[in-house]
Amino acid sequence: MSSSTFLQGLAITAVNNFMTNTMVKATSTNLELILASKSPRRRELLVQLGYQFSIQVSDIDEAVEKAETPYTYVLRLAKQKALHVLNSLPKAEQTYSFVLGSDTSVVFNGQILGKPDNEADFTKTLSLLSDKQHQVLTAIALVSKNSIEGQVITTDVVFKALTKAEILAYWLTGEPQDKAGGYGIQGLAGQFVKSINGSYSAVVGLPLYETAQLLAKAGFIGSIHPK
Secondary structure, three states: OOHHHHHHHHHHHHHHHHHHHHHHHHOOOOOEEEEOOOOHHHHHHHHHOOOOOEEOOOOOOOOOOOOOOHHHHHHHHHHHHHHHHHHHOOHHHHOOEEEEEEEEEEEEOOEEEOOOOOHHHHHHHHHHHOOOEEEEEEEEEEEOOOOEEEEEEEEEEEEOOOOHHHHHHHHHOOOHHHOHHHOOOOOHHHHHEEEEEOOHHHHHOOOHHHHHHHHHHHOOOOOOOOO
């Protein structure tokens, strides 16, 4: 056997051992956790909690239904995202899988402010939020074959007075385009926030406390747990 073949064999063995150990850790509770979101922010927050999970994006219609309140809207979407992913799994996998769905909306005076369509739409949205309080509603839902658990976290956010020049400069950074309400509190727009009353992580996209409580109730083990 050549030295290169021997080293390749060692490398393959090491990778297989790593994958085996990783899978044991991930399935030590005999449960599989799936995040139904393509958001890098939600992924990072769930990693921060120490959970092993996979990602499967949910493709659903996110249009607001007639007479739907912001509260019922975000909760419905969080549940539907999770259910869509769960129902797409093979029947055998559904028996041990839990799917975590989430949705976030920025709300001003009862009106849901979605992702800006263009610069004019963005400018209108930021002008509404300027020097005023608004709410950020984030829903989480944990769905399995036998259960659906969900809740909504509401956080009050107050912006400083924004000038037209600041609004334009922020738009030109490219950050607001894919954000609900036209801003990301974890990014450059954090400097606009005078005060926050509630969950910062919920405004980012996934409430850490409530998510950890929901997953612990279902039997998932995070990075901090009693021995």
